[in-house]
Amino acid sequence: MDKMIKLGIIGTNWITQQFVDAIKLAKTYELTSVYSRHEQTAKDFAAKNGATESFTDLGTFFDNGAFDTVYIASPNSLHFEQAKLAILHGKNVIVEKPAFANQKQMAQIQELLTNHSDVLYFEAARNIHTPNFHAIAAKLAEMTTVQGAEFTYSKYSSRYDQVLAGKEPNVFSPKFAGGALQDLGVYTVYDAVALFGMPQEVAYFPQLIRTGVDGKGTAILSYPEYTVTLNFSKVSNSHMTSEIYGLKDLISIDDAGELRQATYIDADNNRQVIANTIDENPMLPEAEDFARVINDPQNEQNHKDYENWRQLSMHVNKLLFNLRQDAHLYFVGEEE
Template sequence: MIKLGIIGTNWITQQFVGAIKSLKEYDLTAVYSRRVETAEEFASENGARDTFTDLNEFFNSDVFDTVYIASPNSLHFEQAKQAVESGKNVIVEKPAFSNQQQMAEFQEILSAHPEVKFFEAARNIHTANFHAIEKQINQMEEITGAEFTYSKYSSRYDKVLAGEEPNVFSLKYAGGALQDLGVYTVYDAVTLFGLPDEVAYFPTLVNTGVDGKGTAVLKYADFTVVLNFSKMSNSEMTSEVSGLKDFIEIDDAGELTEISYHDTEGKRTVIGNTNLDNPMIEEAVDFAKVLLAPDDAENQKLYRYWNQLSINVNKVLYNLRQDAHIVFVNE
């Protein structure tokens, strides 16, 4: 049984907790929040036994062995670092870290604590529908390009328009579209095609200084991948992986609810339409598999693969920001 503690009591934390409620491998035991009322309310609603408002007391406790971190992006590194040094396994919401220096330091800390596992919660690559894309790509004669789109209007953008600066649109908290919805599209590209040779990012900046939307271009040896993402507009544009006369159609690069293959004769076949009630169940299942059987050879291979993906995605995200001259506070 995985005893889980959580940092963050927002909607995405509730979604992850909802996912583990359907799984026998997890037990939510501890909630951390800066406000006692918030911690107690979340714990009461979700059956957790212990609450904390002091982060040191939280990590020094023995009531949980794995922590799920869903705090603002800029806090991930220090909290994940403290977790590992306290002997806790770490699941960090994407993006795990804001730059390559943080990732490199964190990997050194991980190496010093080999008994601890680290997972970046990039839910899209753990889904059955994403695996259907991978399988189909391996059967295609040639890949000539791809385009991934994920755009959802954020209610927090209303606050930006009103002159406020919510965390997800703040340089102080490592916010912006690339650091949120853009992470899904980068994970799509890097998982399917590896590290690009060159990157370029063309953002639309909002008055808080972060990117509200943007287009990224990833240049590979034989083709180009275009990423479109936005937190200041909606889009129902589909995504595609192009072959020669065939292509894969993806309804949404972040949600991945329906995947179809259009063959060389123009026939459309649905190859993935798994749509679970909670989109975080599949990643929670994958993490549990490794945490509960860490010595299994296949699980070790998977863990190394996911960790390397996290490193690679971190590099691409950082290079895209550098190209657009987006610098976070205190970076």
């Protein structure tokens, strides 16, 4: 029987709650420790979810917290320092996407991991862990000709109402490494890199909003024989499907982030549903994958999967940075 993974969390927002709900379903984690800058928020979240301790000081959280793995869901710009602290304290790291703002940060984290070989690192990019993604990848491998893809993931963010009211919420702030590319765009980038590998050239065409970040954008990824187009937005909705193009056939996907359903359409327009698994919680597959590796990292398949996810995380980080460079998008504190 797998041992229970003792989990600490940083952040108490909706995505943290969704992950906590997922680990309850996974039944291989025990939430023990909650960190928030606000004492009452930490206590309330701990009480609601059965955690035994709460903290408002990050140093004390890592020094005294009764956990072996930490889930980081703070604003993007805080991920790096918090992950670094976790690794130095010997804690496994699960960090929400996007893991880190730039390649310099990613390189430092990978160096730390090399020097702390007992610590495991995961980027929580839920879409690539789903059964539906695996089904899409398997069908893609069967297609004799591939001529590119278009991935779309656009959902209006309620936080944009605050921007329109003159405020600057974290997800739309250059101080906190915000913007559409660093949020919904990450899912489309993961789809592209996981399915097609790293492109040769990239171009990014952002639509900037008042706060100075991209509210929406289109990225073009150039491969030797085709292009992959990424469309994403946090300031508008889209019901456009995503598609992977063969010669006369294609794979149609409901959207690039949720991956609720995918259909293979052959040259004669015959349709075959290849993916329509709906998990009770969309974060459950990644929680189960991470637990599988944490509990048995030496298992051959687990080790192979772990190294694949780690390489994917580094490639996605590089591609996100390259796209920002192309569009001359910089966050506060970055040297151009």
